[in-house]
Amino acid sequence: MRLSIRYGRETKDFFVPDRNYMGTLRPKHKKGVKDPEKEVERALHHPIGSPKLRELVSSKDKVVVLVSDISRPSPSRLLLPPVLKELAEAGVSNKKITIVFGLGIHRNQTEDEKRALVGDYIYSHFRCIEHDVENCRYSGISSKGTPIEVFAEVKDASFVIATGNIEYHYYAGFSGGAKALAPGVCSRRTIEQNHRRFMDPGARPGKIRGNPVREDLEEMARKVGIDFMVNAVLNPEKQVIKAVAGDVTAAHRQGASFLDKLSRVCIEDKADIVIVAPGGYPRDIDLYQTHKAMEHALPALKHGGILITVGQCSDGLGVGPFARVFDEGKRPIELVEELKKQFVQGRHVASRIAHIHLNNEIFLVSDLSQSTKEKLFFKSFNSVEKALSLAFDKKGKEATVWVMPFGISTLPSV
CATH class of the missing domain: 3.40.50.11440 (LarA, N-terminal domain)
Incomplete structure (x- = not known):
């Protein structure tokens, strides 16, 4: 199945084998008003x-x-x-x-x-x-x-x-x-x-x-x-x-x-892999905003699954307190424990991403600089195909895949 997903003001095309593809989760279609x-x-x-x-x-x-x-x-x-x-x-x-x-x-x-x-x-x-x-x-x-x-x-x-x-x-x-x-x-x-x-x-x-x-x-x-x-x-x-x-x-x-x-989409089964994008610019303007699509994809993902998140992040990581977390080299468990002790605006999103990553595995497809990618505690990719290939290596060639091209606008419900 050849698919397309919004990426900033552009699109990214990728292929998911028919045997793995469970479908695309998106809101019911409704045309924009004429005026x-x-x-x-x-x-x-x-x-x-x-x-x-x-x-x-x-x-x-x-x-x-x-x-x-x-x-x-x-x-x-x-x-x-x-x-x-x-x-x-x-x-x-x-x-x-x-x-x-x-x-x-x-x-x-x-x-x-x-x-x-x-x-x-x-x-x-x-x-x-x-x-x-x-x-x-x-x-x-x-x-x-x-x-x-x-x-x-x-x-x-x-x-x-x-x-x-x-x-x-x-x-x-x-x-x-x-x-x-x-x-x-x-x-x-x-x-x-x-x-x-x-x-x-x-x-x-x-x-x-x-x-x-x-x-x-x-x-x-x-x-x-x-x-x-x-x-x-x-x-x-x-x-x-x-x-x-x-x-x-x-x-x-x-x-x-x-x-x-x-926009609430009922599903019967969760997938081993979910490919999710916020829906293009400005929803994927930075990682801080892109993260919101991860949250909405979780109901469609099996525990321990792989969450391939596709966001251009043209503005980089995002707000200062959030971005600075990744300079500290903390492990995900440390960020989760930190949040239990003290809430700091901005850092709380890094702790949420860490929580998601501890229960699943995050793969990020973005335009972040190589130096920024090296600071992250999850894997980064330049293409959906490379991320999906590694996901299949980890979850098996028969792993199931949901695709959510408008993650911020879609809410799966089991």
Whole structure:
């Protein structure tokens, strides 16, 4: 079986023998809407659990619109024009609107990246700034004990709009909704306190009720105040297939339910080998982001199996604390034990990868430099074929293979 998988902005072709190939796991096919902006307008005209945006905001409001950074596939340049039109019709002037890129703890973006995310006109006519993780102010504490520290520009706003896209998240259940605020525009301390719950059994992809990470971040959003939300659901081709707007929780629930019906894939048997890719750029922009596809592939992999992860990693390893782990030469078991004693934001992902590798074996196909590959505690390859060849040597010539070309958008369920 000749197959193709997205790799950055390119593709990688490879071959899996028919006798080994169990199939390809991917979301149900749904075409993108013909006019994405009209779909956003439809959502704005039929808000869920909320009055219309133009009925909520006033000309006196100081408005902040939260948008995703370059590491997310959120179609901000499609979501923003209808939102800004609504604000204008409500009498809000351009000078009273600030667009904030939620970085969390990710790197700062280039001017070209910011312009590409929102479009030339919006970038030139509206104030567009990045969240500063070091410039956050205290806003209370959640019932789970998380100190709520929010970017000062957001704290000072009188009306906050969250935008983003809804897809599976490996421990927050789903992206989108309140995640635009937490972790999007919060302090490092807030992010760490929320994320340290990611090892809880309830913190898993596709789960909202009983998920301590999701419950905590939604409580923080309620306390700070997100006044309106607009989110998109995308197909694997990153086309808009649905938009939801309104109350940040109620609208998010409808969007998440819609996604789950398309993207949860039932399987009867697990495989000896799973070949998984996040789904191309920006989902495989670095190893930190690529790792999320590993998490979603685990339900389809037999214990002790081989997980071939295909991600270009054009930005290298990713955020500083995560990247620095691999300079230390620690063994996987040491990283797992470290996490039990102390949670450090960024390092926690290295510990999760170590946990996966101890129970299975990770093979990585990437464009990481040779010097970086030599620091990793798992095997690296330049091609899927070479990785698969060694996997067959280890698991046997009759080993079974699932392929997941859109790992971040797909959730196997046995």
